Every structure is written in C-alpha cells, then in structure tokens.
Amino acid sequence: MSEITVRPYEPRDADGVVSVILPIQREEFGFSITAQDQPDLAVIPDFYQTGKGGFWVAEQDGVIVGTIGLKDIGNDQATLRKMFVAAEARGREHGTAAKLLERLFTHAQAAGLSEIFLGTTEKFLAAHRFYEKHGFVQVEKAELPEAFLFMKVDTRFYRRGVN
Incomplete structure (x- = not known):
C-alpha cells in the first residue's frame, strides 16, 4: 500500500x-x-477554487480516495464542504481525513481566513468526533454567518477559528 498524498483538484479529477x-x-x-443534485461538483474550479477557497483530493496509487472543499463566503470566512474519504482509506492507519483537513487549515491560514464553518447531519457520528478532535465547536444554526451555504440535509453545525 502506497502513501496517500493530498493535492489541489484538477479538472481531470472530476x-x-x-x-x-x-x-x-x-x-x-x-x-x-x-x-x-450537487451542481458544485460539475464546476469545482469556479465554485471552490476562487477567492480564498480551494478544493483538494487525496490520492493513493493514482486513485482518488478523498475530497475536501473550502468555499469562500466573504468576510474572511469560509465553509468546509465535501469532505469524504472512501471506506478503504479511512482510519488512523491511513490518516487520509487528517491529511485533507491539515491541507485545508494550512491554506486557510495562508489565505488570511479567520473562521471556518461546516454543516453536517446527525447521522455522521464519526465525523462529529473527528471535527471536534480537530478544534471545531458545535454552534447553533442562528450563529452561522448570513452567507453560509446550507445543504438541506445539514442539521448540525460547527465553527473553528483559523490560528
């Protein structure tokens, strides 16, 4: 099994x-x-890779095994979206999710962002633990910025300052 690398999204990755x-x-x-139903997936460069945003993929042996997006919503704030890791690349032994998140944090800091928000569902219990372990704090829907992009499945929300 080879190393998992994280790199910026390219159109050939669609x-x-x-x-x-x-x-x-x-x-x-x-x-x-x-x-x-997810039009952002058809226009990743235009939707995510603008302003202070970005989109990255985790790759192993030439195959994409994970994704993470950062949507610039203005006011030095962004929304974390589309964080997914294929089942075979999950877990501490792979570190895929942590590598994706670390790449996003490095970018956010360099871009001058102050806060990152995210929405998820009550079903994603492992995701809740993961986000909390990485400094995200649960917030009420009413505390989200006006520009936050809601997904209809989102019922739980988090924020994290960018150090």
Whole structure:
C-alpha cells in the first residue's frame, strides 16, 4: 500500500471525485442524491477554487480516495464542504481525513481566513468526533454567518477559528 498524498483538484479529477462522494452519500448514509443534485461538483474550479477557497483530493496509487472543499463566503470566512474519504482509506492507519483537513487549515491560514464553518447531519457520528478532535465547536444554526451555504440535509453545525 502506497502513501496517500493530498493535492489541489484538477479538472481531470472530476470523475474520481464523484466516484468517492456518491457511494458514501447513497450507500452508506442512504441519501437519495445524484451528482446532478450537487451542481458544485460539475464546476469545482469556479465554485471552490476562487477567492480564498480551494478544493483538494487525496490520492493513493493514482486513485482518488478523498475530497475536501473550502468555499469562500466573504468576510474572511469560509465553509468546509465535501469532505469524504472512501471506506478503504479511512482510519488512523491511513490518516487520509487528517491529511485533507491539515491541507485545508494550512491554506486557510495562508489565505488570511479567520473562521471556518461546516454543516453536517446527525447521522455522521464519526465525523462529529473527528471535527471536534480537530478544534471545531458545535454552534447553533442562528450563529452561522448570513452567507453560509446550507445543504438541506445539514442539521448540525460547527465553527473553528483559523490560528
């Protein structure tokens, strides 16, 4: 098994990104969702890789095994979105999620962001623990910035300052 590397998204990664995200949403969590229901996936450079945002992929042996996006919402704030790691690349022994998040934090700090927000569902229990372990604090929906982009499945929200 080779090392997992994290790098910025490139247009050639489009199919690999969808092939990681959709099975997790549909098969693991039972959401009836398609790629067409997520128009941001068709325009990642225009949606994420603008302003202080970014989008990264985790790759192993030439295959995308994880994704993470940072959407600039103005006011030195951003939203973490599309953090997904394929089942075979999860866990401490791989460190995929931590590598993706570390890359995002490094970028956020260099870009001059002050806060990162995210929304998730009550179903993603392991994600809650992961985010909390990495400095995110749960906040009420009313505490989110006006520009926060809500997903209809989001019921739990977090914020983290950028050090």
